[in-house]
Amino acid sequence: MGYSTKHKLVTSGLKLPVRLLLGPGPSNLHPRVNQMLSSSMVGYTDQQYYKVMDETMELMRYLFQTDNHFTIPISGAGTAAMETCVANLIEPGDNVVCLVAGYFSDRIYQMAVRYNGNITKVQKPWGTWFDLQEIKTALETHKPKLLTLVFGETSTGVRQSMEGIGELCRQHDCLLMVDTVAALGGVPFYCDDWKVDACYTGGQKCLSGPPGISPLTFSNRATKKIAARKTPVANWYLDANLLGQYWCPEFNFADGSIISPQPLRKYHHTTPANLIYSLRESLVLLVEEGLDNVWNRHKQAAFDFYKGLEDLKLSPVIRDVYDSADEKGGRLFSLTTVSIPEGIDGKNIMKFLLDNYGIEIAGGLGDYAGKVWRVGLMGHNANHGNVLLLLAALKDALTANGYKC
Template structure:
């Protein structure tokens, strides 16, 4: 019989737009002993997690908890629970993940209206607002940080108009939560979906969400009800005229019963992942949100300075650049995949390519969470220069690293 070796993954410097390196303290938390899902000690950890998520999302919402599954599970849970078949949903698309929102909304039975922007830019909020006023959708679904193009969409003005018109405003903040501000209440966002594997530096496997009272009323009105059915406690189900939520696993009305004081059993909670998420949130809040956002901006600035000093063109409109993802145009005639392969196998560094119309045209470099640090930025720039020169690029060796060092030294002098 085949003998399988002990698991021993290779160490990597992960500079992709996700997943990223995980803080060792989170990895340690993942190894802690298992508690039962209704053990008071464990439900106290659940309560801690909800409290910290409210601070992370900058919201006073009652509901802030993780959906068990990758980021897409959070998106599906929110859209499945909020979208009623036949409703009109507006999806402004400026990259790959806008198309994902479109697809999921369509699967939920929505009449989906898409407006598209050429990749590399974002919408002027007034463009979206004009379509909202014309089409009068029930929901607007939009990506905050589009990792496929490295762009970030302004949301505040859109949210304000949605609130004035009674339109539900749903935001995919998977790439931005924990790395740049996500102002749930101030931007009038009704539901937000985050991710663990990017700026939070927790392994993929949970999707933090939050939603307000407006969204909750719609969700609870759609609870699946049938005459004569009773709850496990013997109470009659409420009668509702609205279409039932089709999914059981992604039914937020049941998930909030599980996370709320009643603790009604819905599924077995991902114990170890909750440990990891709670520890990751604790580390974010201990650093301080504003301090964390400033750290991401600093290392972005150093990386961009290094890339530009090498003479490589950045991709996309700089006015709407996503601070945690930097896109670099691949020089004409260069094999972008070969460069990535050499970085991985010769230096242990991983960067990403892109999707769709940008496949083979750009490299995407993430500076997210625990991966966002001076050592990683300098290591990447030095290795990147070496590989590009090896592939025949004409550039001044050392220029990128020196430019990044200037950024760091200037910051030190200011302090």
């Protein structure tokens, strides 16, 4: 009985290796973003903190390319932002269609079935995406109130074409939820132009920020649906109503109007201030460089990498690649899946890169396990120098493993 020293682990200081993170995320933090993590802590009711919050929200609107007033960071991983959409937008009995062609689109489905809707999975093989006719058929057949899809599928390296989907959803009185975790801030995405109603990303990929904070935006159509719910959101931590009372109490969910003067902010949970400081800095970096330039840099790095793969006689899994058409489906510039050549053990190459160069790339998940490498050129890391280094290191690794390239 009483105080015990049984688990009093005496350990050394934190000894972490320096890695170049060229996998599917996290990517390396930009030095300025990293530094901001240790800015001085203030309380969650501090006026100075409110200013940081407001700025971060406005900067996220730039990131999402949206006018949505309800644009806030979720205090958790990208998966928590995903669940924020699912928990708030699905009511018991609602018809929902989940378009699934990869690990993360399936995750949305796995999550959605826990919220007591009538969830239909419309599935295609990994590495493919959905065309407009398929989506139209799904909307007509299942009459969903919510359609979910992944724009940049981290598991397959596919970019889903967004052309016409939003319009179609509106015609069918359906909300459109889009996962942009592996893409936003790296690949052109226009939340409003594409009529997306619920969208989110993670801080740790194309934003070069820390994991644990995840931008999310809801259209007024989405918040109206939330305001009209007959049942409480089956998740307290991620309840948009309660989050809104802290982040933007001036926003009327029901009609999208702005209440003036702003009502008092109501405490919900202690937000991760350090992560929000850093997220803000990530977004300031986007403003400084210009989102359009950032997109071009990612595209350029991707094309440099594609060219180098060819030289190494390696092939990206996704064949369709477009130089500029924002709305076409195909290869995702920020994350490339590369086929592991026959006779090569993918893990050996990954180990070689890590041991000899401190470079992390990742293997495949699910259907792609053992078959692909996943290479991310995201955020700060998406530059020509890293591409050259990775290609040279890859060549070394492949040669050491008996592959002729």
